[in-house]
Amino acid sequence: GAVVSQHPSRVICKSGTSVKIECRSLDFQATTMFWYRQFPKQSLMLMATSNEGSKATYEQGVEKDKFLINHASLTLSTLTVTSAHPEDSSFYICSAWTPYNEQFFGPGTRLTVL
Amino acid sequence: GQQLNQSPQSMFIQEGEDVSMNCTSSSIFNTWLWYKQDPGEGPVLLIALYKAGELTSNGRLTAQFGITRKDSFLNISASIPSDVGIYFCAGQRGGGATNKLIFGTGTLLAVQP
Numbered sequence: 729g730a731v732v733s734q735h736p737s738r739v740i741c742k743s744g745t746s747v748k749i750e751c752r753s754l755d756f757q758a759t760t761m762f763w764y765r766q767f768p769k770q771s772l773m774l775m776a777t778s779n780e781g782s783k784a785t786y787e788q789g790v791e792k793d794k795f796l797i798n799h800a801s802l803t804l805s806t807l808t809v810t811s812a813h814p815e816d817s818s819f820y821i822c823s824a825w826t827p828y829n830e831q832f833f834g835p836g837t838r839l840t841v842l
Numbered sequence: 843g844q845q846l847n848q849s850p851q852s853m854f855i856q857e858g859e860d861v862s863m864n865c866t867s868s869s870i871f872n873t874w875l876w877y878k879q880d881p882g883e884g885p886v887l888l889i890a891l892y893k894a895g896e897l898t899s900n901g902r903l904t905a906q907f908g909i910t911r912k913d914s915f916l917n918i919s920a921s922i923p924s925d926v927g928i929y930f931c932a933g934q935r936g937g938g939a940t941n942k943l944i945f946g947t948g949t950l951l952a953v954q955p
C-alpha cells in the first residue's frame with residue numbers, strides 16, 4: 729500500500745511553546761490530507777481537512793488559530809500546535825488519499841506538553 | 843464529532859476462536875472501511891466495502907456492507923495472537939478525497955495463546 733510518514737514520532741515540549749508536525753505522502757501525490765487527534769482509549773476524531781494550495785477546513789470545536797495547518801505541496805502537510813498546553817497532549821495522526829480513492833494513515837505523533 | 847456505534851467494546855478470546863464485531867449508524871454511508879490499530883501506531887486498512895450487500899474477504903478476515911447501508915460487520919476466523927489490537931470501522935458518505943471518514947468507537951481484541 730501507499731506510505732504516509734509523520735515527523736517527529738514523539739515530541740515533548742514546555743507549556744506555551746509551539747510544535748510543528750509534518751505529514752508526508754512518500755510515493756504518491758495527495759491534494760487532500762486529514763488531521764486527527766486520538767486521546768487514550770478513544771477513537772480518532774477528525775480535526776481538519778488539509779487542502780493543497782488553499783485554506784484548511786476545520787471541524788466544529790477545533791480552534792483554527794491554535795492548530796495551524798499548511799498544505800504547501802502535494803506531498804506535505806504540516807500541523808502546528810501553537811502555545812501548547814498540557815490539555816493538548818495527545819496522539820496526532822494524519823492521513824492522505826491516494827489517486828486510487830484509498831486513504832492511508834501515518835504512524836502518528838505522540839505530543840506531550842509539560 | 844459524530845461517531846459510529848461499534849460493538850462489542852472489547853473481546854477476550856482464546857487463540858483459534860472466531861471473532862465477530864459490528865458497526866451501526868443512524869444514517870447511510872456509501873463506503874465502509876475496517877482498520878486495525880496497534881498501540882502507538884496509525885490505523886492500517888484491512889478491508890474496504892463500496893456496495894450495499896458486498897461481502898469481501900482478506901485472508902482470515904471477512905467484512906460485509908449491510909443492505910440498509912447503515913451497518914457493517916467484520917469477522918476474523920481462527921484468531922492468532924498477532925490479531926491483538928483495536929479494530930475500527932469507518933464510514934464515508936460520498937466518494938473521493940474530499941469526503942471525510944467517520945470512525946466507530948473501536949473494539950479492543952485480546953487473544954490468549
